[in-house]
Amino acid sequence: MAPINMSYLNPRTVILIGIPGLQHMQFWIGFPFFAVCLVALLGNIILLIIIPMERSLHQPMYIFLAVLAATDIGLCAAIAPKMLAIFWFRSYSMAFDTCLAQLFFIHALQCMESGILLAMALDRYIAICDPLRHTSILTPSILGRMMVIVAIRATVLVGLLPILIKRLHLFHSTVIAHSYCEHMAVVKLAAEDIRVNNTCGLFVGFTILGFDMIFILISYTLIFQAVFRLHQKEARLKAFNTCTAHIFVFLEFYILAFFSFFSHRFGHVVPSTHILLSTIYLLVPPALNPIVYGVKNKVICKRVAQVFLLNHGSQQ
Template structure:
């Protein structure tokens, strides 16, 4: 698909091309992405069903996990329908307002997920480094405030993106070389001075992802330091075991996030590779997170087995 050199004034629609260079594989690419979406849907709905209804799971770690599941579900719902429509039905046209709405939700939900992961790291830090005060530090009021701050920060910073884009009325093209409306991909459409957009995008990324990643790393350095100073080997192994799922999820999220972010701005990665990986980045964590936590958390694992093995539960 050729990109027009004409200027467009306040376009009402844009065209998402999907993954440039892999058009001949769209039909087949859609299947693994669809499987990821189904796994994410089932896994996160299961967590959202189990955690609120199981009284033994009403603890900070599982409350944050419940919020993470809701965020992951939102990410899938935001990008999957349109993405699969592009791959399978060549439905590439999208209203520009809908594109800006998708842009807002994609990045706001990413920001919320990052904040929730930081909150989970803080919960593990308190549980391991100061266990006697865990229940007094992470009270329901504090948990509510933490969740509110995470949501307000993401919505407040990301909400500026569409406003800054709307201030410019001329576009080089209406064709977005991406599978969803990503901030930098939309900025590349604009004609005029977009330095403010780019600068604020960098600021928002480092104010959310950069800030959170630094404090997550600090939390886990302190956790590891404390764990290796425990007197008993069994206690050290138990403490580390409670953190393995969190560490896997943190690495999965932040490594993919910063690869996508930095390659879009400074790297020389092939466009199809960047777009493919940035799409995977939004779909793989929502699919893997319920599996990782389900496998590592005995309480969730037992509850899932009870749901799918009612006869065994009745016999017990």
């Protein structure tokens, strides 16, 4: 019989147990997560079809929304297949390098989403505070450069995390108490000094999520100041209406993001609660984003209705 305190040198596989303490319920927990993923995939695919088709949506806000939709599809694809395989088929084993790849894609896409939300906040700030120069400032070339910067920033900074994990060779366990490969959940398995990994994780989190959140708050402070200076009540309501969807998405993303970020390092949250909320934080926004933005836009709603009516008519 193997000793309890055995160590693992350069493990080739890890074991993802899902949600510790709720393993007996994981089969049923998988169904609502599967439904959320279906909604996310369907909603975001529809946005990616409609936005290029509709010329009136070829504006910065909706170009950013299309990029956000593509990012959300990638996030669901990175998390859901393995998570549902754990819940439904008890497929716990995962190659260590595959785990690191999943870790990279999840955190990189999460950071890209944060950058896109910042770009959308900048778009709202220019549209409300300097509307006459909106199209001249946010030209297609500028939009392209912004998206490239967002992608490069996420790739370079998040790319440090798996590289630093690879420098660790000795692990006290290969069992990850999570439903996907999350940075600190993997790092805590190491039987070596992890201060560099922990510091780098904090640096990446604050450099991306913290930076973006601060500048989004600044942009909305300036937006509200400009809105309150408007004399007509209708103009104020219209300005607020253009921002409500983004504010809702911003709040849900950053509140859950920082809860997950800090609870893994400093909190004493029940593991099952932490993992459920972390998974909800990653999968629910991709499902809500197309609904929130789509319902607020009459053109998108009309085009969706036309698509479904056309399909329904062709089947009759």
